[in-house]
Amino acid sequence: MKNSSQLFNKLFTQKVFGELVNKRTHPIFHEIVEDNLDNPNLHSNGEIVSTLYTLMAKSYRNEYFYQNTLLNSLLLGKHSVRTTTALSQVPIGKAVADFLLINGKAVVYEIKSDLDNFDRLESQIQAYYQAFDHVCVVAPESSFPKLQAMFSEGPVGIYTLTKRNTISATYKKEPIVDRSKLSHQSLFKLLRKREYEHIVYSYYSFLPKATPVFWYEACESLFSKIPMDQAYPMVLNTLKQRVSAKQEHLIDVPYPLRSLAYFSKESGANPASLQSFLTQQYGR
Incomplete structure (x- = not known):
């Protein structure tokens, strides 16, 4: 992948992708495509989005990539949109919870992607326990020894993302309930x-x-x-109750875009508009 890391961050956002689906064009999308793909005109937009996501998986697993993996693995893979609600970017004190799942309990998932450091992690964890009783850090598998040293004795959970982009079954620690700090x-x-x-x-x-x-x-x-x-x-x-049943069509959305669709404030990216954009040939 060429030097387009910042553009990838901008592409997989509500604002940019929403405009792309509705207007069928966006300069960020075209710049990334032209920089990274050969003969894009031979492919549909859906094929190109899938290829770009694969490039991210290999070279630039950013916060969106982690969030989308959690949503696919946990909300759709382990739970159900009928019984579980996911929230993102929830302000808690001076911190912002990256990803939150609520069913019979609530779990905050603090994402520390391949590109992040742990400088603020302990203060973020302290803030989350004032509002929720389960907290879990999600990081690359290579970070597990450091996280285990930090949180082995406490209630904080640790989930790691393998090189195969799955939640590790080995390098993992489940969060334990702690309501002592709720405010x-x-x-x-x-x-x-x-x-x-x-x-x-x-x-x-x-x-x-x-x-x-x-x-x-x-x-x-x-x-x-x-x-x-x-x-x-x-x-x-x-x-x-904040997320309505409209998200039940989520399984029909391509894997790379499910987090964008789920958290969209405009009906999860209108299914008809999204499908039309994905089947359209690039550049037309």
Whole structure:
């Protein structure tokens, strides 16, 4: 692969790929194709996307590659879109959770790709435990000894990605539940206005009497008095509702694009538009 690493990062994003599917063209897509493929006009867009993803797998396994592998391996391979919800880029304190799965429990997956370092890892882990009770680091298989030394005695899980791009069954440590650091404040900050209003009303059967200026603080004050063993499951159930059943068509989306489709804010990339783009000959 030629020097297009930054372009690959931009291509596999909601903004760029959404425009590409809807408008059938985008300069980033064409630049990557022209730089890396010979005779692209002989292939469909779908064939080219698959080839580009294969190039990423061999030479540039970035955060999107890891996230897409987790979604395919865990959400579609181990669980189900009917019973499990995935969220991405969830702000928690000064950290941002890369990937989150919620079914009967919630697990935060912190991605440390082949291109990342561990400089902020411990502070990120501490932040995640204030909002969720299972945390797992996902990294290349070569990082397992270092991660094992860091987390062998604690509840943090470790998943590693093999050179064959599968989740390793050998170099792996399952996360263990730890609710000792859960914080009402951190949980409340995860919620949108209608979500925390619903939780407060469900528990108390009323909402606070407060002006709009003090509404957030009033709702947070009531939420903070809900026992954690009840507040935490209520928050998980609320977060689980954020992704609708429209994602059930996901299995029909090509493997390289499933994470983009699942997290799309526009109906998971309209299936008809996506299929039309993928079957279209490149450059037409």
